Amino acid sequence: MDDCLFCKIVHGEIPSRKVYEDDLVFAFHDIHPLRPMHLLVIPKRHITSLAEAEAADEPALGRLLAVSRRLAQECGSTDGFRVIINTGRVGGQEVPHLHAHIVGGPDPVGPML
């Protein structure tokens, strides 16, 4: 999609702190981290939200979860982490390209949600 922030990040048109990329997914640091570890993992193909995902997207969604687990553990969250997918306006989604937040690290103020 031409006017999508995260599509532009995937294509390198907007810089990001990339941590991983393969044929289906792209992972980078959130620009405003809420915890010591706060990554975003996104499908490379533009999917507006989880609510818009189709059967053909299932390989990318499976990869997204597998990569999320591996990156969380590699980035130091050996004692647990969260995978959060805000979906739609009521679901708190601000960027309309499906993304999973991978958050971990000490939690000084209680649960995020």
Ligand code: 5GP
């Ligand atoms: P949402 O509320 O849609 O689930 O989360 C969007 C996330 O994208 C937010 O945590 C926000 O900090 C992050 N974000 C927004 N713009 C950018 C950007 O240009 N670069 C990066 N790396 N993260 C962004």
Ligand code: ZN
């Ligand atoms: Zn997009």
